[in-house]
Amino acid sequence: MMDKFRGPMRLRRSQVDYVTHDQRLLDSRGPSDWVHTDPWRVMRIQAEFIEGFGSLSDLGPAISVFGSARTPQDHGDFARGEEIGRKLVEAGFAVITGGGPGAMEAANKGASEAGGVSVGLGIELPFEAGLNPWVDKGINFRYFFARKTMFIKYSQGYVVLPGGVGTLDELFEAITLVQTGKITSFPIVLFGSEYWSGLVDWIRDTVLARGMISPSDLDHFRVTDDVDEAVEIMKQARAERAARPVERRGQWD
Template identity: 65%
Template sequence: MTRARRSVAGGRSKRRPAVTEDQELLDSDHNNGAWIHTDPWRVLRIQAEFVDGFGALAELGPAISVFGSARTDPDDPYFQLGQSVATGLVNAGFAVITGGGPGIMEAANKGAFKAGGVSVGLDVELPQETGLNDFVNLGINFRYFFVRKTMFVKYSQGFVVLPGGYGTLDELFEALTLVQTGKVSASPVVLMGVAYWAGLFDWLHERVAADGNIALTDVNLMTLTDDVGVAVQIMADAQSASSL
């Protein structure tokens, strides 16, 4: 399968700038007044990223986003789990969307690519990462995190979350918040890695829900499993239900 990468707002090399576009946009130091002249033009660049992202993914079809750490080594069992679940998703008729980077993202793209499926990478400009992995056959480069996040949510029918750090937790809780508040249609969220996530589940039950800050039904928006078949079946069942 050949790669057909598309770069939003023009191609860029893998060399990342010391200061990203996100940082420049969100920097609170506006004392010199330069933002008055630069930010209105930046809005047009943001608009272009949305338009190009929508155009690139509009005909993607059913897809599942797979999130997880960029730091996971290929010999880690979670890397193998990410590859396996992506293969299962492709065999069930889904495209697979990741952040396009290394680690779990590369594992999922590899599983989708080798299974002959659509392997999507939504790359974002970060100083410490090096662009799309070699198993992406539809790749898009973004400057802005919030544009990229919109693409994950808009074009995914569900989310599979493997062990990760701050970025993974951010993606997990953003998906949960949007489902909880009804901002997106009910989308299944599956956490894979029982040993890794069990403490989070316990804390949500025993502290957050017990204190009344969420309902127990909110915890039940997630399914915790190590079983690839279970994860894939949850996604397939949700897709079947949505098409009734």
């Protein structure tokens, strides 16, 4: 039986449709009466941010783990995802994923079985069955941009397992925010050198060689096949962050 989440609402059987709120917001084709609903969408978008901030504000140090929803449970990447989730919890982190199956489920499973906080930030998709069973604290979002803000705001770093377009989207957004100084002390680990080496070679040999980025931009991420090294990178960044002087900010910053 097909389940679909629309924000916090669950739909089944005849109530399931295959149009998402993002599609309605961004797709300008069709009748023009959609224009008149945009002011009301602003309120719904605001509510998603409020729900996310309220639910995650007391989460504590957390690391987001990304990877393909298509990773089979009998694949080595699934086992490594479990180990990453478990060892991040043992190091004192909560684990955040996109809440779906595959590599995300693996990390949630490892975190949950280790007794840690296992978080899933789901998204309304045309053919998505909702949060995986190892998510202990879950939020379903209608809009990608609200969800992506929560990943960045409540994570202290990313571990990126092999994945597809969605994984690459999260990866390059984080690299962009680090490069532009929007976020600091934010380690990004690409896990699985065999999978990521072609991308890294292209960035170095084509993007850097043509002057599209600076040499220092290659320092914004690390590649490893060692779970302990990935976790240690996160721990070191946490220690460096704790050692920095606390900025005094205005009340409304």
